[in-house]
Amino acid sequence: xxxxxxxxxxxxxxxxxxxxxxxxxxxxxxxxxxxxxxxxxxxxxxxxxxxxxxxxxxxxxxxxxxxxxxxxxxxxxxxxxxxxxxxxxxxxxxxxxxxxxxxxxxxxxxxxxxxxxxxxxxxxxxxxxxxxxxxxxxxxxxxxxxxxxxxxxxxxxxxxxxxxxxxxxxxxxxxxxxxxxxxxxxxxxxxxxxxxxxxxxxxxxxxxxxxxxxxxxxxxxxxxxxxxxxxxxxxxxxxxxxxxxxxxxxxxxxxxxxxxxxxxxxxxxxxxxxxxxxxxxxxxxxxxxxxxxxxxxxxxxxxxxxxxxxxxxxxxxxxxxxxxxxxxxxxxxxxxxxxxxxxxxxxxxxxxxxxxxxxxxxxxxxxxxxxxxxxxxxxxxxxxxxxxxxxxxxxxxxxxxxxxxxxxxxxxxxxxxxxxxxxxxxxxxxxxxxxxxxxxxxxxxxxxxxxxxxxxxxxxxxxxxxxxxxxxxxxxxxxxxxxxxxxxxxxxxxxxxxxxxxxxxxxxxxxxxxxxxxxxxxxxxxxxxxxxxxxxxxxxxxxxxxxxxxxxxxxxxxxxxxxxxxxxxxxxxxxxxxxxxxxxxxxxxxxxxxxxxxxxxxxxxxxxxxxxxxxxxxxxxxxxxxxxxxxxxxx
Amino acid sequence: xxxxxxxxxxxxxxxxxxxxxxxxxxxxxxxxxxxxxxxxxxxxxxxxxxxxxxxxxxxxxxxxxxxxxxxxxxxxxxxxxxxxxxxxxxxxxxxxxxxxxxxxxxxxxxxxxxxxxxxxxxxxxxxxxxxxxxxxxxxxxxxxxxxxxxxxxxxxxxxxxxxxxxxxxxxxxxxxxxxxxxxxxxxxxxxxxxxxxxxxxxxxxxxxxxxxxxxxxxxxxxxxxxxxxxxxxxxxxxxxxxxxxxxxxxxxxxxxxxxxxxxxxxxxxxxxxxxxxxxxxxxxxxxxxxxxxxxxxxxxxxxxxxxxxxxxxxxxxxxxxxxxxxxxxxxxxxxxxxx
Numbered sequence: 001x002x003x004x005x006x007x008x009x010x011x012x013x014x015x016x017x018x019x020x021x022x023x024x025x026x027x028x029x030x031x032x033x034x035x036x037x038x039x040x041x042x043x044x045x046x047x048x049x050x051x052x053x054x055x056x057x058x059x060x061x062x063x064x065x066x067x068x069x070x071x072x073x074x075x076x077x078x079x080x081x082x083x084x085x086x087x088x089x090x091x092x093x094x095x096x097x098x099x100x101x102x103x104x105x106x107x108x109x110x111x112x113x114x115x116x117x118x119x120x121x122x123x124x125x126x127x128x129x130x131x132x133x134x135x136x137x138x139x140x141x142x143x144x145x146x147x148x149x150x151x152x153x154x155x156x157x158x159x160x161x162x163x164x165x166x167x168x169x170x171x172x173x174x175x176x177x178x179x180x181x182x183x184x185x186x187x188x189x190x191x192x193x194x195x196x197x198x199x200x201x202x203x204x205x206x207x208x209x210x211x212x213x214x215x216x217x218x219x220x221x222x223x224x225x226x227x228x229x230x231x232x233x234x235x236x237x238x239x240x241x242x243x244x245x246x247x248x249x250x251x252x253x254x255x256x257x258x259x260x261x262x263x264x265x266x267x268x269x270x271x272x273x274x275x276x277x278x279x280x281x282x283x284x285x286x287x288x289x290x291x292x293x294x295x296x297x298x299x300x301x302x303x304x305x306x307x308x309x310x311x312x313x314x315x316x317x318x319x320x321x322x323x324x325x326x327x328x329x330x331x332x333x334x335x336x337x338x339x340x341x342x343x344x345x346x347x348x349x350x351x352x353x354x355x356x357x358x359x360x361x362x363x364x365x366x367x368x369x370x371x372x373x374x375x376x377x378x379x380x381x382x383x384x385x386x387x388x389x390x391x392x393x394x395x396x397x398x399x400x401x402x403x404x405x406x407x408x409x410x411x412x413x414x415x416x417x418x419x420x421x422x423x424x425x426x427x428x429x430x431x432x433x434x435x436x437x438x439x440x441x442x443x444x445x446x447x448x449x450x451x452x453x454x455x456x457x458x459x460x461x462x463x464x465x466x467x468x469x470x471x472x473x474x475x476x477x478x479x480x481x482x483x484x485x486x487x488x489x490x491x492x493x494x495x496x497x498x499x500x501x502x503x504x505x506x507x508x509x510x511x512x513x514x515x516x517x518x519x520x521x522x523x524x525x526x527x528x529x530x531x532x533x534x535x536x537x538x539x540x541x542x543x544x545x546x547x548x549x550x551x552x553x554x555x556x557x558x559x560x561x562x563x564x565x566x567x568x569x570x571x572x573x574x575x576x577x578x579x580x581x582x583x584x585x586x587x588x589x590x591x592x593x594x595x596x597x598x599x600x601x602x603x604x605x606x607x608x609x610x611x612x613x614x615x616x617x618x619x620x621x622x623x624x625x626x627x628x629x630x631x632x633x634x635x
Numbered sequence: 636x637x638x639x640x641x642x643x644x645x646x647x648x649x650x651x652x653x654x655x656x657x658x659x660x661x662x663x664x665x666x667x668x669x670x671x672x673x674x675x676x677x678x679x680x681x682x683x684x685x686x687x688x689x690x691x692x693x694x695x696x697x698x699x700x701x702x703x704x705x706x707x708x709x710x711x712x713x714x715x716x717x718x719x720x721x722x723x724x725x726x727x728x729x730x731x732x733x734x735x736x737x738x739x740x741x742x743x744x745x746x747x748x749x750x751x752x753x754x755x756x757x758x759x760x761x762x763x764x765x766x767x768x769x770x771x772x773x774x775x776x777x778x779x780x781x782x783x784x785x786x787x788x789x790x791x792x793x794x795x796x797x798x799x800x801x802x803x804x805x806x807x808x809x810x811x812x813x814x815x816x817x818x819x820x821x822x823x824x825x826x827x828x829x830x831x832x833x834x835x836x837x838x839x840x841x842x843x844x845x846x847x848x849x850x851x852x853x854x855x856x857x858x859x860x861x862x863x864x865x866x867x868x869x870x871x872x873x874x875x876x877x878x879x880x881x882x883x884x885x886x887x888x889x890x891x892x893x894x895x896x897x898x899x900x901x902x903x904x905x906x907x908x909x910x911x912x913x914x915x916x917x918x919x920x921x922x923x924x925x926x927x928x929x930x931x932x933x934x935x936x937x938x939x940x941x942x943x944x945x946x947x948x949x950x951x952x953x954x955x956x957x958x959x960x961x962x963x964x965x966x967x968x969x970x971x972x973x974x
Binding site: 023024027028029185256260266267268269342344346347348349350351369374377378379381382383384385386387388390391394395396397398400401417418421426429430431432433434435437439440 | 638639640641642643644645646647648650651702706708746747748749864913914916918919962966967968969970971972973
């Protein structure tokens with residue numbers, strides 16, 4: 001039935017969508033985009049003060065380079081990227097740094113975080129800008145310079161861009177996907193950018209394509225943005241870049257869903273898109289990259305949609321750090337019945353704590369909310385297993401089962417049912433007739449599982465350390481025993497030799513030494529057994545960890561956005577290195593034992609003296625000399 | 636704080652249930668036309684009993700009463716049970732069945748969303764086992780009855796088991812075609828001669844097939860409204876048709892044709908209204924196909940070889956037991972996972 005309807009609707013829509021590869025489910029919320037696209041993008045005036053949170057991206061907090069009182073120029077770096085995944089912060093305009101302290105930031109937690117406050121001098125003086133001739137610079141230098149650009153994914157994920165372009169300047173990416181689907185209702189900043197700045201975007205695509213070494217580029221645009229699609233198509237001059245219109249269906253703007261729509265490639269759940277040679281960039285990010293190379297402008301602002309219950313919904317080019325209130329005022333102010341503001345779209349956005357929070361790199365859209373626009377959810381009814389959520393799930397999960405498991409804290413089962421493949425798009429909650437806040441249940445279950453995993457990892461690490469300690473103590477004991485044995489034997493030889501009864505006692509020496517030796521041997525044997533057991537236990541623990549990392553580690557990391565972490569391969573390599581080391585130690589011990597045994601059989605002097613200290617060696621050579629004198633010779 | 640998505644676009648549980656009730660309307664109208672107004676009395680008794688029982692149990696279980704009564708699920712159960720019972724069933728039969736459905740099969744398992752068995756079918760099965768004579772005694776359709784009863788007469792019969800002077804119970808009842816076929820086959824008659832009896836219509840029961848057609852209409856409405864998925868009715872009807880066709884082709888003298896099975900008894904009520912109960916059914920698309928196929932096959936086997944003329948209730952309950960297993964083994968492939 002569904003297939004027939006789809007087929008029919010595709011027929012009606014015409015041929016433009018026939019080469020689009022549908023994913024399961026998805027929903028069709030009212031898009032509310034027309035409200036904010038009636039007016040062109042306007043530039044927002046410089047506000048009285050700017051508050052720049054250090055945490056505007058995914059990754060490490062950048063290192064502050066300025067102090068209160070410093071005068072800075074527009075585009076000057078205020079904080080530099082620290083660590084691999086991090087992004088710099090720049091002064092959005094010229095002015096004076098007045099404070100570096102904790103302030104409330106636009107984050108779902110609503111908690112305060114470190115911010116730099118800048119009071120503009122309203123001259124808006126640029127510092128020295130250094131455009132880069134990207135066509136004649138080597139890729140590695142270009143990517144490295146991007147690290148200083150402060151550019152992050154402007155679609156909302158805020159992942160530092162230089163990481164996505166490959167730090168080494170090498171990549172196996174063959175296809176670049178430009179995400180211009182903008183599937184969330186209300187948001188129109190990408191739409192307006194495409195309408196107004198298609199040429200610059202295309203130039204940006206050229207740069208990214210060059211940096212990635214991609215052969216082709218596909219721009220995915222939903223069919224509710226015909227004007228943007230036609231402008232972009234007209235701007236495409238290269239044959240390698242093409243525009244593909246996809247049906248309006250939330251969440252087609254999710255990277256994995258978009259890749260499937262455009263290329264019919266399903267990214268395996270435990271891999272990244274780059275593993276199959278595909279990289280995805282948001283349209284605004286590409287534009288920022290262009291501005292950086294062409295004009296040397298770092299990331300100091302972005303286009304933000306202000307819509308919902310405001311007088312004149314519109315898109316504004318806003319400097320980062322601008323207080324939300326300034327933006328609201330520019331949009332004619334919020335209507336009287338506005339209760340609060342939402343950042344992002346209505347499907348995945350979150351409530352802002354107040355109207356004073358700054359606009360950050362992640363802020364693609366601000367919606368003035370009223371109870372009429374977004375009515376409070378009625379009390380949840382029990383799940384009636386209608387499976388509408390499963391029909392709507394773009395990942396083809398069984399949300400009703402995940403809900404059941406999450407609610408009953410049956411986290412193992414939730415994991416088995418692929419909880420970590422959930423992208424929290426909200427389609428399930430959107431269609432639920434019982435109004436169950438399903439996504440909240442999944443977030444809860446995910447955070448519980450992640451916390452438990454972390455605790456387990458810490459415990460594993462502690463146990464591993466302890467195991468190593470025990471192994472080390474055993475080894476040291478063994479070494480001491482060996483040394484004792486050697487010394488005792490050397491002492492005896494000397495004593496007996498001094499006695500002068502050479503031939504007769506020779507036999508005795510041998511026998512007594514054999515005794516000592518065999519004692520040491522037994523020691524070694526038990527120690528080796530123990531060590532082997534420990535090594536096996538460690539290996540087992542490692543394997544378990546590896547297995548659990550394979551099973552869940554990657555999805556965890558995926559769900560919490562693309563963060564660099566240990567891949568199973570590196571972990572496997574580490575494991576192998578450790579195993580190799582253990583094998584070496586075991587081999588060395590074996591060798592030592594064999595040598596000792598040989599020496600015993602041969603009769604007299606210890607041969608494995610290579611590792612003995614100079615003093616011991618000297619002693620041994622002395623003994624040998626005495627021996628020679630009295631006529632005892634090694635056979 | 637973070638409570639996205641902020642928007643929803645779903646019918647509520649009550650809307651869904653109301654649409655199911657609406658979809659039952661054509662069937663009820665046809666029913667009234669064929670068998671008289673007695674069914675409306677049964678429906679009223681069932682509805683009242685269901686609401687009272689539901690409210691009482693919610694009160695005892697200390698649950699909010701109003702939202703759960705407003706969800707209309709109890710009324711749906713009541714209606715389905717009333718429509719499955721013989722139209723002139725005594726009032727206490729309806730009360731006992733509904734009480735059992737709501738109290739034992741639904742509320743004692745935890746109420747809406749938690750019942751593993753279809754409540755209406757539990758109520759029906761309990762009545763069928765406890766009162767087999769009454770449960771298999773159907774009134775003849777008005778057009779066939781020697782003395783068609785008026786509404787007041789039916790009302791009297793339902794509440795006091797009293798009939799107008801001179802009319803005996805046998806005069807107003809008749810065997811259902813499924814029942815008649817079964818007994819006649821045991822008497823070594825052939826299907827072709829059995830179906831010559833006046834109670835047989837063009838496809839199923841005379842009169843009854845009109846009610847069945849009206850259920851189909853309501854079912855199509857539910858499909859169009861996307862209240863039910865196509866998997867369940869389709870798989871059920873195809874399974875029932877296929878298995879009856881196989882038997883029919885093998886031996887047409889002893890097995891009725893597929894159309895007869897589709898149009899008789901509770902087949903279509905079952906296909907669109909009973910097996911489509913989401914709570915006691917599977918959730919995966921593949922699981923729905925297996926579930927409905929199982930019910931189709933079991934219904935046929937019980938009709939032909941079982942001790943009761945119609946097997947829908949037992950087939951549904953048996954397959955309800957398999958739901959957790961079916962769900963566990965029919966999980967669809969998750970996006971990005973191996974095929």
